[in-house]
Amino acid sequence: MRRLVALALLLSACGGQSGEYAQQSQIPPEAIQSGYTFLQPETQALQDDDFANPGFLWVDKGETLFNQIPETGAPACASCHAADNRPLSGVAAHYPVMDEETGKLMNIEARINACRERHQDLAPLDHESDALLGLTAYVASLARGVPISVNIDGPARNYYEAGKDYFFLRKGQFNLACSQCHNDNWGKKLRGDTISQGHGNAFPAYRMEWQTFGSLHRRLRDCDSGIRAEPLDYGSATYMAVELYLAKRAEGLAMESPGVRR
Amino acid sequence: MKPAAAAALLCLLVPSACNQASNDRLASPVTIVGDAVPAPLEGRQGDAQRGQQVFTSRDSGHCLLCHQLASLDAEFQGNVGPPLTGIGDRLDAGQIRYRIIDAQTIWPDTVMPSYYRTDGLRQVGEAYKGAPALNAQEVEDLVAFLETQTD
Numbered sequence A: 001m002r003r004l005v006a007l008a009l010l011l012s013a014c015g016g017q018s019g020e021y022a023q024q025s026q027i028p029p030e031a032i033q034s035g036y037t038f039l040q041p042e043t044q045a046l047q048d049d050d051f052a053n054p055g056f057l058w059v060d061k062g063e064t065l066f067n068q069i070p071e072t073g074a075p076a077c078a079s080c081h082a083a084d085n086r087p088l089s090g091v092a093a094h095y096p097v098m099d100e101e102t103g104k105l106m107n108i109e110a111r112i113n114a115c116r117e118r119h120q121d122l123a124p125l126d127h128e129s130d131a132l133l134g135l136t137a138y139v140a141s142l143a144r145g146v147p148i149s150v151n152i153d154g155p156a157r158n159y160y161e162a163g164k165d166y167f168f169l170r171k172g173q174f175n176l177a178c179s180q181c182h183n184d185n186w187g188k189k190l191r192g193d194t195i196s197q198g199h200g201n202a203f204p205a206y207r208m209e210w211q212t213f214g215s216l217h218r219r220l221r222d223c224d225s226g227i228r229a230e231p232l233d234y235g236s237a238t239y240m241a242v243e244l245y246l247a248k249r250a251e252g253l254a255m256e257s258p259g260v261r262r
Numbered sequence B: 001m002k003p004a005a006a007a008a009l010l011c012l013l014v015p016s017a018c019n020q021a022s023n024d025r026l027a028s029p030v031t032i033v034g035d036a037v038p039a040p041l042e043g044r045q046g047d048a049q050r051g052q053q054v055f056t057s058r059d060s061g062h063c064l065l066c067h068q069l070a071s072l073d074a075e076f077q078g079n080v081g082p083p084l085t086g087i088g089d090r091l092d093a094g095q096i097r098y099r100i101i102d103a104q105t106i107w108p109d110t111v112m113p114s115y116y117r118t119d120g121l122r123q124v125g126e127a128y129k130g131a132p133a134l135n136a137q138e139v140e141d142l143v144a145f146l147e148t149q150t151d
Helices: A002-014 A041-048 A055-067 A108-119 A130-141 A156-168 A178-182 A216-226 A237-249 B003-013 B048-056 B093-106 B136-147
Strands: A205-207 A212-214 A259-261
Touching (some): A055 A212, A156 A178, A156 A237, B093 B136
């Protein structure tokens, strides 16, 4: 019997391939913490000070755009969203959501562009444009401090599963999964960076490495490029799905945008 | 235990059991003996000084991302992987070579990349398709460098 076991091991060993997926792992709910925890105190201080935090340049720009009547004379965002009428305070903490009109998952950026097309008769804004980042940052800032909670029931479930799949899929020339850094090795040093748990609660955020403000999808593209995987498109269905998975995974964590990161 | 891990363990316990296994997912054929790849890749001669460059350089191996090496005077050494100080006392050249070229066969769940692997990968970035992360010469330079790392 023992010989058989050894033989079986040997046979499987010789044709053995490492798995396509990383092992299932999870951060215990009581250990969930924001990327903020792992920042240098100077970076934390910058995020904490609304006057010094460079992200507020975008928030302010977004607020102006929000209240402005477009050149076409279309209604301003503010004319449909006021304190007593479809208020936006806190809503970003529950995104992404299913869009009833298209049946697709939609993040804040996509919602803003949908409002432009459907209610303002305006063209969608480009990904990473100052205008889209600004509006997104303004809306996200209205949810600062609100605990993340998202709905993954019904049709959103498929997106959640797809996002989870991507999180554990090994990919790129380095053949690594998101989970291997952010579930299995958070708190350790990757040269100058302390690996965080990979939550999206600070985004859109100002990143020193970018020397500018950017979206969560830009951050995801950096992580994919870091493992030498081909990054996906901004706004792609898969990154939307990852965004939903990350939000569910971070449930209860407070929204921080505009965050400041290394 | 995953098959490859079992294999590595078996190889450690009974080296003859795994004699002459081959690995066909790498950039050039290698022969695995026990837990080592004794022959230099493509028969190349390594150079320890160049190996130090490969080890530290951001555009090359950049092993410092995850490993510490006390002999180097470099800031911000990573600790995702074990320190490699004194590695030349613990492992021989063939063992070091195998760990650099295909650590993910030895430890299937490891975050250490398989630097000489080309096959069976997904979503590889356009700029990196078809080539290993380190070529045969760079691997041999690294082996030569790490062999000299004795306490």
